[in-house]
Amino acid sequence: MDANKMTPTFIPNNNKNKTNNKNNNNNNNNTLKMHSHKGNGRRRRLPLLVLWLITFLITTLKSASAAQHYQTFKSSVSYRDRYLTDTNYLSCKEALVKGSTMTSTSHGESREAENAFLWSNSAWTSQHSNYDEALIVDLGSEKNVTGIATQGRSHSNEFVLEYRIQFGTNGKDWVDYKEVDGLPKIFRGNTDGDFVVRNDFDHPIIAQWLRINPTKWQDRISLRIELYGCSYKPDVIHFNGAAVLRRNLTLSPITSLREYFQFRFKTSKENGILLYSRGTQGDYLAVQLVENRLLLNVNLGGKLETSMALGSMLDDNTFHEVVISREKRDIVMSVDRVRIRDKISGDYLKLNLDRVFYIGMYSGRRLM
Secondary structure: OOOOOEEEEEOOOOOOOHHHOOOOOOOOOEEEEEEEOOOOOOOOEOOOOOOEOOOOOOOOOOOOOOOOEEEEEOOHHHHHHHHHHHOOOOOOOEEOHHHOEEEEOOOOOOOOHHHOEOOOOOOEEOOOOOOOOOEEEEEEEEEEEEEEEEEOOOOOOOEEEEEEEEEEOOOOOOEEOEOOOOOEOOEEOOOOOOOEEEEEEEEEEEEEEEEEEEEEEEOOOEEEEEEEEEEOOOOOOOEOOOOOEEEEOOOOOEEEEEEEEEEEEOOOOOOEEEEEEEOOOOOEEEEEEEOOEEEEEEEOOOOOOEEEEEOOOOOOOOOEEEEEEEEOOEEEEEEOOEEEEEEOOOOOOOEEEOOEEEEOOOEOOOOO
């Protein structure tokens, strides 16, 4: 798909009456939503905003609607033909290994990491078969990585059955690709040395470095790979810690039954405010970093606040993906694919914000 910019769109609605919120199922209310567009001039736009040293990246790559895509292929011809049609990432599937540098924690004789490309006549084989072995790929620059394909060593019984993936920006600090429950995701590998097995990622990995760590193998750890993706071209704004972008909602208030936010950020600070707004009827919404964790506070106008906290070590200067969605009193927050749900306290259903909407406030401050 085309890489369209992602901006929050405010759809105005003049209905500010909180008393009608309890049982109002009207779907024509305002929606604050981060989404892709191709430049509809009739909508008002709020620019993409970022906190101090925190870079929000909205990516237009859509995650797979189903579970992880998994297929096997017998020959290079059938593999390439099928991959053109059945990958979930139709415009982000360039082969990335050819222009990269591959190294490894160890290797056997004549089985160096440079042999670890798909359909190679050899393979990378580790000198030792243990859980510390890994194939490391330097892509040269940050990329959107959407999938991986693996093979074992051809005409042999040496292959990797399962593996996990880590990624990073400097080749030293690594972040696990995780399951929804927060545990490192274990990818299915091969069942022989010849067939190709491909796994598409539910969410793209944005990184320069990837580390493939075998966790289960047959006979010896032997691996050939290909990575797929495309160039990484973010729309970003950097803040110096004392700046803020704001939108005055007085003339175009937000009155919504549902919201959807999606962004990526990175920071080296453990505390800071990402976005914040209040309404005259007591509503408020705040997303902030508190001691390396993401904290969400929301109030729909009652006396009780709902708070949700998720994530850890979010000040590691690595991109983290955040998704927040609300449907009436049901709210879901996800950080790096780890998801939690909650029910917003109180009786009201609408979020009414009619003051100022801030994004990118002072680092080191806390709201509550």
